Amino acid sequence: MKAKRRVVTSVGRPAGAKRTPTIRRIRPAIVPATPRPLVEPVVAPEAANDAVEATSGEIDLTVDLGRGLVLPNPIVVASGTFGYGIEYGDVVDVDRLGAICCKGTTLKPRIGNPTPRVTETPGGMLNSIGLQNPGVDAVVEKYAATWATWKVPVIVNVAGESVADYVAVTRKLEGVPGIAGIELNISCPNVGRGGLQFAIDAAAAGEVTAAVRRATDLPLLVKLSPNVADIRPIARAIADAGADALTAINTLSGIAVAPDRRKPLLGNIYGGLSGPAVKPVALRIVYEAAGAVRIPVIAIGGVTELADVLDFLAVGAVAVQVGTAIFADPTLPVRLVGQLEAECRRVGVPSHRDLVGSAVLKRTAAASAKGVEYRP
Amino acid sequence: MTMRLAAAELVDSREILPGQWLQAYHAPDIANGSRAGQFVHVRTGDYSGMVLRRPFSINTADAATGIVTIHFRVIGRGTEWFTRLRHGDPIDLLGPLGRPFEVDPRSRHLLLIAGGLGMAGVRMLADEAIRDGRQVTLLFGATSAREVYPSSLLPDEVEYVVATDDGSLGHRGFVTELVPQFEGWADQAFACGPMPMLRSLARLAEGRRGRLGVASLGRKRGGGRTDLLGSTAARRKAFLQVSMEQNMGCAVGACLGCVVLSVTGTPQRVCREGPVFASDELVWDGAWS
Numbered sequence: 119m120k121a122k123r124r125v126v127t128s129v130g131r132p133a134g135a136k137r138t139p140t141i142r143r144i145r146p147a148i149v150p151a152t153p154r155p156l157v158e159p160v161v162a163p164e165a166a167n168d169a170v171e172a173t174s175g176e177i178d179l180t181v182d183l184g185r186g187l188v189l190p191n192p193i194v195v196a197s198g199t200f201g202y203g204i205e206y207g208d209v210v211d212v213d214r215l216g217a218i219c220c221k222g223t224t225l226k227p228r229i230g231n232p233t234p235r236v237t238e239t240p241g242g243m244l245n246s247i248g249l250q251n252p253g254v255d256a257v258v259e260k261y262a263a264t265w266a267t268w269k270v271p272v273i274v275n276v277a278g279e280s281v282a283d284y285v286a287v288t289r290k291l292e293g294v295p296g297i298a299g300i301e302l303n304i305s306c307p308n309v310g311r312g313g314l315q316f317a318i319d320a321a322a323a324g325e326v327t328a329a330v331r332r333a334t335d336l337p338l339l340v341k342l343s344p345n346v347a348d349i350r351p352i353a354r355a356i357a358d359a360g361a362d363a364l365t366a367i368n369t370l371s372g373i374a375v376a377p378d379r380r381k382p383l384l385g386n387i388y389g390g391l392s393g394p395a396v397k398p399v400a401l402r403i404v405y406e407a408a409g410a411v412r413i414p415v416i417a418i419g420g421v422t423e424l425a426d427v428l429d430f431l432a433v434g435a436v437a438v439q440v441g442t443a444i445f446a447d448p449t450l451p452v453r454l455v456g457q458l459e460a461e462c463r464r465v466g467v468p469s470h471r472d473l474v475g476s477a478v479l480k481r482t483a484a485a486s487a488k489g490v491e492y493r494p
Numbered sequence: 495m496t497m498r499l500a501a502a503e504l505v506d507s508r509e510i511l512p513g514q515w516l517q518a519y520h521a522p523d524i525a526n527g528s529r530a531g532q533f534v535h536v537r538t539g540d541y542s543g544m545v546l547r548r549p550f551s552i553n554t555a556d557a558a559t560g561i562v563t564i565h566f567r568v569i570g571r572g573t574e575w576f577t578r579l580r581h582g583d584p585i586d587l588l589g590p591l592g593r594p595f596e597v598d599p600r601s602r603h604l605l606l607i608a609g610g611l612g613m614a615g616v617r618m619l620a621d622e623a624i625r626d627g628r629q630v631t632l633l634f635g636a637t638s639a640r641e642v643y644p645s646s647l648l649p650d651e652v653e654y655v656v657a658t659d660d661g662s663l664g665h666r667g668f669v670t671e672l673v674p675q676f677e678g679w680a681d682q683a684f685a686c687g688p689m690p691m692l693r694s695l696a697r698l699a700e701g702r703r704g705r706l707g708v709a710s711l712g713r714k715r716g717g718g719r720t721d722l723l724g725s726t727a728a729r730r731k732a733f734l735q736v737s738m739e740q741n742m743g744c745a746v747g748a749c750l751g752c753v754v755l756s757v758t759g760t761p762q763r764v765c766r767e768g769p770v771f772a773s774d775e776l777v778w779d780g781a782w783s
Contacts, residue, residue, distance in 0.1 A: 201748030205766075209499055209588070209746075221750070229761050232782050234741040236751035238546045238572075245743065250750045250761055385782070393545040422541060442545050445744045446537055448588070449499065 177462045178469040179455070181216065181437045183414055184362040187271060187299050187337035189216040189437060192470055193427070193454045196418050196441030197222055197275035197301060197341075198247065202261045203268070206448050213269045214452045216437060219365075220257070222277040222303050225286050227253040232385030237374050242393030242420075243442055244374050246386035249277050254287045258294055266296030273339065277303040281326050285333045292334045300336050302327065302361075305343030305368035317343035317352065317368075324355035331360035339416065341365040342407065344396070349403050350410040357411040365416045365439065366403045370396055393442040394420040401433055408434025409478065422450070424457040431470060432477035497591055497746065500524050504583045505561065511641060514567050514611070515577055516553070522560030524589050528552050530619035531737055531770040534562065534589035535745035538575050548572045549742045549765070551614040551686070552590060554621060562587075565614035591745050592769045595619050595684050595737075596730040597628070605680035606632040607695060609669055609687025613643045615737035615769075616686045624651045631655065631676055635669025635691065638662045670694045678706050685773075686737035696773040699734035723756055723775055724767035732772030740764045755782040 179191040195203075197219040203212050212218060230250025237244050251257065257274070265272040274291055278284040284302065291297050304316035304326060316322045327340055340356045342349060344367040353364055369390025374383040400419020408415045417435035421427060422443040430438045440451045462470055502521035510516045524534060535547040550564040568574050579585065597604065597619075604623045606616045613634060623630045631653040636642045639662035645654050656664030657672055665672055670691055677683070677698065685695050721728035729735050740752035747766035755777040756762045762771065 199744065199749060201744075201746075201750075205744070205746045205748040207496055207746075209497065221748075229755075229759065230750060230753070233753060235753070236546075236741045236743045236749065238544060241543055241545065243545050243743070245749070245751060247750045250753070394542055443541075445546055445749065446541055448744075448746075 175468060177459045178471075179216075179459060179462075180469075181414070181471075183299070183337050183339070183437075185299075185335065185337040187362070189271060190269070191216040191455045191458070192431075192437035193451050193458070194219060194273075194416065194437055194439040195444060195451050196439040197303065198245070199441040199444045202257070203270075203272060204261070204264065209448050211452060214455060215270050216455070217271045217273055217298070219273045219275050219301050219439065220261070221251055222249045222275045223251050223254050223257050223287060224249055224277050225254055225283050225290075227251065227256065234384055235386070235389075237383050237389070239372070239374060239391065239393075240395065242391050242395035243445075244372050244384060244389030244391055245369070246384045246389040248386060254290045258290060258297075262294050262296040264296070268296075271298030272296060273299040273301050273337075275301045275303050275341070276330075281329045284326055285329050288330050288333045288336070292336060298337065299339060299362075300330070300334065301339040301341055301365055302330060303341050303368070305341050305345075314343060314345070317341075318346050320351040320355040323352050324359040327356045327359035327361050337362045339363045339365050341368050342403065343368050344370050344399050344403050344419075349406050353407040353410045357413045361413060363414040363416055363436075364407055364411065365418060366407050367396070367400045367419050370399060392419070394422055396420050397426060397429075401429060404430055404435050405433040405478070408475070421454075422447075424454060424461060427454055427458055428461065428473060429477075431473045432475070434475045434478050436471065436474055497589055498523055500587045500589070502562070502585050502587045504579045504581055504585060506581070507577070507579060509577075510565075510644060510647065514565065515573075516563060516565050516647070517576065517579070518561050518563045519585060519587070520560050521562045521587055522557075524552075524587055525555040525560045525562045526557040528555045528562070528590035529594035530622045531594035531615070531735075532590040532592050533745075533769060534564070534587045535591060535742070536564075536576075536588075537586040538572050540571075540575060544572050544575070546572075546743060547588065547745065548576070549591075549745055551617075551737070551769075553614045553617045555618060565611070565617070567611050588745065592765055593724070593726070593729070593767065595735055595770050596726055597623065597626070598682060598730050601628065601681035603629050603631070603679050603681050605673070605676050605683040606630060607635075607669060607673065607683060607685040607687070607691075608632065608643075609635045609685075609691040610637075610641065612685070612687030612691070612737070614686070616684055617648075619684055620649055620652050624649050629653075631680070633657070633669050633672045633676070635659075635687070668694075670698065673698055677702055680733075682732075683734045684737075685734065686739075692736050692738075692773075693778045695734060696736065696776070696778050699773050702733060723758060723760070724762055724771070728775060729770060729772045732774060734773040735770050736773050736776070737769045738764045738771060738776075739769070753782075755780070 181189040181192045194217040203218045231248030276287045316326045340361045369392045372391040376383040397420030404417040414436040416437045417430035418439035421440045500523040502519040506518035533551045538544045553563040553565040555562045635657045637659045657669040743749035743751035745765045752764040753761035
């Protein structure tokens with residue numbers, strides 16, 4: 119009891135103390151105590167007009183990630199699930215998305231891992247693509263011109279084996295029309311040296327972020343791995359190194375067994391788990407990361423419907439990425455944009471930003487300061 | 495025809511062999527314009543448990559009636575879910591996907607080779623070939639007589655030759671052992687089935703010219719430009735085209751889950767560059783096969 123109270127008071131310490139307040143001040147949502155009544159056709163025209171004015175003003179879904187990158191809405195398609203944005207063709211209207219994160223891109227072409235590379239698991243899937251991609255030069259040459267014609271910002275997911283790799287890829291993306299930002303993938307669990315070594319260590323994560331930060335003025339997102347004991351020091355190191363936003367989470371490392379039980383199913387043995395099964399883990403990491411840093415956090419992990427989007431906003435995310443669900447329902451991200459707008463209208467807020475952080479308790483700092491003992 | 499998301503309705507579902515089902519869906523958008531070798535990616539109703547669609551070869555497609563059929567074996571929860579569908583149930587299809595079989599316009603004699611469920615991959619090509627006035631011989635391999643695809647479900651014009659592992663019907667042994675009898679007769683061959691079967695067929699096809707001294711159709715190998723990997727021309731000129739299978743994620747080329755290795759060392763997406771490949775475009779040995 120005493121310990122808890124002591125940590126709570128630390129929230130109020132003046133800035134400059136080592137542990138600065140970790141909750142970003144969230145504007146109080148202007149949620150009316152009772153839901154606004156729906157406009158009934160029987161209401162007198164005057165009153166009806168007033169009601170409409172109150173609830174049907176423009177809903178502002180934009181998300182400002184800094185350095186001029188403003189997403190038109192907070193629904194982003196996740197790296198590796200949407201290719202380079204062209205694969206779904208007419209099935210998806212990309213210009214209605216908040217942003218596209220393209221497939222992980224490395225300096226040199228990579229052929230990826232042996233097959234099988236994907237398999238379904240209960241409520242999710244394992245993948246071990248192994249960063250197959252044609253290399254940054256080919257990506258820029260083949261796709262950037264197309265991206266430049268789109269309204270939707272395209273964020274290039276950058277992967278590498280060394281700090282020099284990340285910096286080299288970043289330099290090649292700098293100043294290319296059509297590239298709106300960089301998502302630093304330091305968390306691919308599927309290749310021997312896929313950068314995961316950077317995501318599990320705060321000092322290394324800070325080092326690679328700082329190196330890339332020095333190399334570019336592009337908006338810089340850094341994608342966190344859930345395969346760590348405590349995300350908060352890593353998130354802080356990345357934020358301190360100059361990242362503009364965090365993306366959480368990448369996949370969880372896992373294994374599936376072949377039907378004959380004579381070997382692991384995936385050609386690479388290990389795969390990354392995604393889908394609804396990982397959502398509780400993603401919620402925890404977003405909750406902790408958002409509490410630890412002042413930069414925006416983009417949530418990803420098991421979003422399949424509006425309720426999931428609202429959950430992630432509630433724990434402090436400013437935007438969400440949709441990944442695995444696209445495979446079953448390619449039009450889901452575009453529909454979520456409309457549903458989120460309708461939800462803002464329903465609860466009577468002018469922007470989805472008013473829904474952010476609603477489930478973050480004041481006590482967050484206390485709980486997180488207690489460390490990791492609640493984990494196995 | 496470009497792919498689309500189409501709402502379909504189950505019109506017929508029956509178990510044609512133990513554990514193997516033939517289902518007919520009313521999906522005019524898909525039936526009209528799809529070709530042999532292409533596939534559909536079908537969503538199950540239980541998204542929270544089964545996050546992936548299931549790919550099925552288009553078994554037959556009838557543009558006049560708008561009926562598309564699929565043929566599958568119950569191997570897991572997804573396929574089991576499909577068997578519980580009733581007449582009139584709605585379903586969500588993404589398709590038609592992938593590149594089709596390419597028949598050289600000059601080919602008169604087509605050899606189709608199917609192993610087990612591989613029948614679903616080549617079945618529609620029999621319809622197309624007969625419509626175009628070609629002769630079709632279909633070699634079919636199964637473990638035993640009770641697994642043999644019923645001849646009543648094939649067009650009458652098809653010559654149907656069966657091999658079973660236990661000899662309970664037709665030739666005793668692998669279906670690949672029947673191929674030498676027909677490789678001189680056939681202008682082109684098209685195969686779908688288990689990987690070992692496709693691998694041995696690819697080896698047979700490789701040595702065929704040498705054995706038979708068959709004049710190759712079209713431009714001679716090495717005599718001009720080489721066709722782009724995965725191109726229509728490369729398939730059309732090949733003696734053997736194979737329909738490949740891989741665990742699939744998105745089925746549109748975005749996730750890179752379903753690749754096979756090509757002779758140039760680059761992975762090819764089964765869903766996009768395939769599922770039909772010229773057999774000489776692929777690597778048949780090694781960690782990826």
